[in-house]
Amino acid sequence: MGKRQKHSLKQRLLQSLGLFVAILLSIKLLFALPGLTQQPVTLTFLIGASEVPTWKELIKQFEAKNSDIRINLIEGPNATNLLEDLYTSAFLLGGSPYDLVYMDIVWVPKFAAAGWLMELSQLFPKEEQAKFLRGDLEGGRYRGGLYRVPVHTDAGMLYYRKDLLEQAGFKPPDTFAELMQISQALQKQGVVRRGFLWQGRQYEGTSAMFVEILKGYGGFWINPDTLEVGLDRPEAIQAVQFLVNTIRDGVSAPGVVTYQEEETRRIFQSGEAVFLRNWPYVWYLANKEDSPVRGKVGLKPMVHAPGQSSAACQGGWGWGIAKTTKHPEQAWRAVQFFSSSDAQRQFTLMAGGLPTRRELFKDPQLVQKYSFLPTMLEVLDKAVLRPPIAQYDQASDILQRYLTAAFTSQLTPERAMKAAADETRRLLGTKG
C-alpha cells in the first residue's frame, strides 16, 4: 500500500513537471509564432481629427497593397500646438508608441535636435528629392540631415479684390507703397472700410507673416549657419515701420493686433477690405457658394520693396520616422506611399490642401478642379523658411512679443527691434 502510494506520488510529480514544460513550450511558441506565420507589423501615428477621413481612405489603399503592414491611426486634436504637445510628451516619456511622425514644418529642427527622428537621406535619393518643391524639402533639413518628407505645402500670399481694383482702374500692387496707395484711394472713395488685413496677434502666425514682410524689404531674421541676427538692421526696422504705418494710417484695422487667420479671413470675406495676407485655405472658403466675394478674389505673391522680391512664408506638413520605431523599413514604405504622386493627388481632390510635388501643380485633373494651382506655384517658388534652429520656438516668442509691442505703440520700431535682436542674441549665445 505504502509503496503504491509512493509510486503514484512520483508519477504525479512527473506528470505535473511534464505539464509545466508543456505550458512553457507553448508560451514560447506563442511568442515565436508571429515570426513563423508573417504576422503583419503595425505602424502607429497620430493625426489631427479633421484630416482623419481622408487619411483613412489612403490607408485602406495602402493596406490593400501591403498585406504585411497594418496602420494604427490615432485621432488627435486639430490644433497644431496640441498635436505637437502629444507627440512631444510621447517622445519625452521614452518608448514612443509612434512609428511615423506627421509633422508641421517648424517642428523639424527641435525634434531632430532632440534626437527623436530618423535621418532619411540614405533612403531618399537625390533625384527623387528634386521632384518636390524646394522650400518644402529644405524645411525638412536640420544641420545637413534630412528628417521629413513633405506631403502638404502651405505658404502665405496676398489676396486681393479683383473686381474693386478693376473698377477703379488699378493693377494688382507689386510694392508696399502701391498697396498703401490703392488702399487709401479705395478707402477715400468709400468703396471699402479697410485696405489691408494681416495677423498681428501675439502668436506663431505673426512671425510667419513678418517673415514675408521682412524678406520683402531684403532683411533676414536669423542666419541658421552663422546664427547672425538681423532683426535690428535697417531693413527689419523698415518692415516693422510699414506694418505700424498701416495701422496708423487706418489702412489696417486697429484690431489686426488681435487677429489670427480666421478673423482676418472673415472680415475680408464679408467684403470689408481690399487686401488680405493669408494662407491657401482662404481660396476655398472665399469661393464657396455663400461667400459674398465669390469669384471676385485674386491672389499673388506678397508685395515687396522696389528692387527686392516677394516672399512666402513656408508652411506645410510632412512625414518623419521615429528613431525608436522597430519597423523602419515598413515605415519608409508607408512614407513613400503617402508622399507619392497618386496619394497626393487624391488627397488634394478629396480634401483640398496643396501637394508638394511640382508636377501636380500642372496636373490637368487637379487644375480643372482648382484653377489657382499654377498661380500658387509662383507663390511657392518664393518660399522662405522660418529659421531652422533648435530654439526656434523661443526665438519666435521673442519676436512676437516685441512685434506686438511695436504694433500697439508700446515701443518704437527701432527700440522694439533692438530689444528683440539683443534678446535673440542672448538666446543663441552670440554677441552683437
Added chain:
Amino acid sequence: MKIDAIRQREQLTGWLLVIPAFLVLLLIYAYPIARSFWLSVFTQNLGTQLKPVFSGFHNYARMAFDGRFWETMMHTAEFSIASVVLELLLGLGIALVLNQSFRGRGVVRTITILPWALPTAVMGVAWAWIFNDRYGVINDLLARLGLIRSEINWLGEPMLAMLAIIAADIWKTTPFISILLLAGLQSIPADLYEAHAIDGANPWQSFRQITLPLLMPQVLIAVLFRFAQAFGIFDLIAVMTGGGPAGSTETVSIYIYATVMRYLDFGYGAALVVVTFLLLVLAVALASFFLSKLRAQASGAE
C-alpha cells in the same frame, strides 16, 4: 491601566487607518514637488541633448535676471488679486439675493451657476468674440448707447486686454463664490437675526454684526480656493489673447508651459515651478493669516 491600554490600541488603529490616505497624499503631492526641486538643480534642455547635467543653482541665478519671469509674475498677481476681490464682492451680493425667498428662486439659482459649469476654453472663445473690436457685442452696445465714437480695441491694448480677461474670469467664477457663500448664509440660524432685531438693530447692523462674522469661514475658504486657482490661470488667457499683446497678459503658468513643453527646457522649467510654488505658498499663508486675524477681530467685536 486597562483604559490606558485600550486607548493606546485605539490610537494605533487610528494611525493604521490614516496611513493609506497619508501615503496617497505623499505620492500625489509631495513626490511631484520634491521631484521639481530635484530637477531644478539640473540643466536639461536641447543644448544638453535633453540629458540632465548637474548645474547647482544656475537655473535660479538665471531666473533672477529673467525679466519675462518677473513680468509674468506681476501679471499673475494683478490678475489674481483683481479677480478674487471683485468676485468676492459680487459673489457676496449674489449670495445675499439668492438667500432671500422669492418666487422662482430655484430657477434663478440654477441659472446663476451655469457660467461656472461651462468649459473655460469654450467661454474663452465666446468672450474673445464679445470683445472683438469689429464684431464684438461690447463695442456695439457702447456705440448704441452713444458712449464711444470709434471702436475700442479691447484685446489689442495691454491694459484693456487685462481688464477684458478679468471681466471674463469674473463672469465665470463668481457663481462658484456665491454658491459657497450661500451655503454659509444658510447655516446662520434665523433666531440670531430675530433676537438682534428685537434689540433694535437695523438690517445693516445685522449684516455687519451677524452675517459677516459668521460668514468668515466660508469667505476664507472661497478666497484661498480662488486665489490658488486664479494664480494658475492658463486656459482662459491662452484662448483669449495667447499672452499678448506684447506679453502683457502672459501669466506664470503660460510661461512655464512654454518653457517646458515648447522650449523643452526642463531644468529651468522646474526651477520656475519651484519658485512659483514657494511664492504661492507664501501668498496663501499671508492671506489666511490676515483673514483669520480679521475673523478674530470681528468675533471679538461682538
